[in-house]
Structure formats: C-alpha cells, structure tokens
Amino acid sequence: GGNALKFYSSVRLDIRRLAHIKDGERVLGAQTRVKVVKNKVAPPFRKAEFDVVYGQGISRESEILDMGVEAGIIKKSGAWFSWQDLRLGQGREAAKQYLIDNPDTADAIAALLQATT
The missing domain is CATH 3.30.250.10 (RecA protein, C-terminal domain)
Structure with missing residues (x-):
C-alpha cells in the first residue's frame, strides 16, 4: 500500500531549513535542523542543528x-x-x-x- 516506503525504510530523517546564511544579499548557505523520525539501527528521535555552506558542506x-x-x-x-x-x-x-x-x-x-x- 501507500505506507510501504515508511514501513520498510531503516532510517528516516526530517530535514528542515531554519534560515539562510547571507553575506549582504548573497545566500551562502542554510542553517539546518535534522530530526531522526525513524531509526532501526540506532536510537531514534534525536535532533541536530548545523550550518550547510553551499559548495563546502557542513x-x-x-x-x-x-x-x-x-x-x-x-x-x-x-x-x-x-x-x-x-x-x-x-x-x-x-x-x-x-x-x-x-x-x-x-x-x-x-x-x-x-x-x-
């Protein structure tokens, strides 16, 4: 049915952009929040916040x-x-x-x- 992807996945993450990282008007990256929605291989329901700079990574x-x-x-x-x-x-x-x-x-x-x- 329609829930197969949610059911069979081992890890599911909810990734949200909190804000843009800007230098004046130029957007350099994004402040990001990640929530572990489902995890079969480690403890679930953890949260993390970090900055992702475009072209460089975290x-x-x-x-x-x-x-x-x-x-x-x-x-x-x-x-x-x-x-x-x-x-x-x-x-x-x-x-x-x-x-x-x-x-x-x-x-x-x-x-x-x-x-x-």
Whole structure:
C-alpha cells in the first residue's frame, strides 16, 4: 500500500531549513535542523542543528562555535565570542571568519571539545 516506503525504510530523517546564511544579499548557505523520525539501527528521535555552506558542506567552524559555547569553553557576552583571553570576534560570522583565518586556534578549541565529550 501507500505506507510501504515508511514501513520498510531503516532510517528516516526530517530535514528542515531554519534560515539562510547571507553575506549582504548573497545566500551562502542554510542553517539546518535534522530530526531522526525513524531509526532501526540506532536510537531514534534525536535532533541536530548545523550550518550547510553551499559548495563546502557542513561548516566545521560554526560547529566549533556552537559546541564551544554549549560546553562553556567559548564565552559569549552579548555579541562577542571569546576563548581564554582571546577575542574571536563580534558576531557569529566574524567569529567564524576568525576561526577560518586561524586554523591553529580552531584546532586547539576542537581538541578541548573532544577531550570534554
């Protein structure tokens, strides 16, 4: 019947675009939310949010920022992002650009995140 695809699938994902990532008027990518609707091989009903940059894929720098703020490694006060005594930037896009321009800092924060999780 009409439910065969839903029934026989092992994994089903609900993928939604939350917002566009823009540089002025130019659209660079999308903020995306994924919900696991069905999973026969792992725990279902999980959620994930990440940035997809067109032509590049999932943005590693935005993941480092989001996870760093959530873990308390990166401090966010107002629009400013800072790590230890280093200011990463004012606003999310500026902080992401700083991590792109300084991969050593991004790698150090990523190593701390891996050690804490």
